[in-house]
Amino acid sequence: MKRSFYLLLCFAVVLMLSQSCTEQQDFGQFEDLSITPTLATGLFYMESDEATINDAGTFGTFYAQTVNFDAFNEEFVADHLIEGTITYEIVNTTSKQLRITIEYLDEAGNTLDGELFNIDADPSGLMTWEVAYGPGGKSLDILANTSNLRLTATNLSDAISVSSQPEPKVKFKSAAEFLFRLK
Template sequence: MKRFPQTVFAMAVMLLFALACTEEQDFDQINDLQVTPTLASGLFYLESDEATINSAGSLNTFYYQETNFNAFNETYVADNLLEGTITYEIDNSTSKQLRVIIGFIDDSGNILDVETFDIEAGPTDTVVREVFYGPGGKRLQILTNTSSLRVSATNLSDANSVSPAENPKIILRSGAEFLFQLQ
């Protein structure tokens, strides 16, 4: 008879454990999941020394290049782009006033957007410009329709002066961050 109360007690404890540890599972949580990854990438890099700039002459283009930019040629990627930021950094240690123009070109050769940088003769502090695309910035269609980037750099100064800096050059770096909605 002593075992009967112990058995009832043990069964009651097991029943309480079973009820306390179970909860109805919600397997539909995946429908509420929102994934927004950010992709960061370098875009282009321009570097030119002062001798190259001088050899192009005054008021002449010393750098010109058009490169493919097919980051958004997949419809799924273009349709799920939420926003983007392109960051430009410019260092000029030359004695030249320069102009750098970056054109965003579509498949038909149309210019969608232009970023122009008028750069003072150096040495100068690093110039940083961030350009936003999406809410509060430029239209996202500029990025999603761009198929190439055109970069040109022009000497707006004379062709003789030389900077007192050691190894004078112009450096333009650019990078981008894009935010996507995956669901």
């Protein structure tokens, strides 16, 4: 009899503990969840010495490259892009005035957008430009439809002058930061 009383008492205690330590789960919180990660990446890096620029001649193109850029090719990624910023940095220690052009191209090779940079001869110092896409900036459709990026650099000066700087070069780099809403 004592044994059945203790067994009944243990069962009652376990039943009360299991009910007192739990609360109703609210799985509706997932609907209120907002996930917005930021993705940062490098886009371009171009470096050229003054001898290469001189070899291109006056008003000659010393650098031209088209690279594939299918970052937004996936519909999920393109549909969830909120905004983006592309930052360009240029340092010119050559004796040359230069023009650097970036074109955003669609799959057919049509230009969707472009950036044109006219760079003074040495000493130009570090020049930085930021271009916003999304609210308050350029259209996100430009990024979503970009398939290739084309970079062209042109010498706007003579083909004989030489900078007094040690190892004169032009350096161009760009980076991008994109904000997505995953839910």
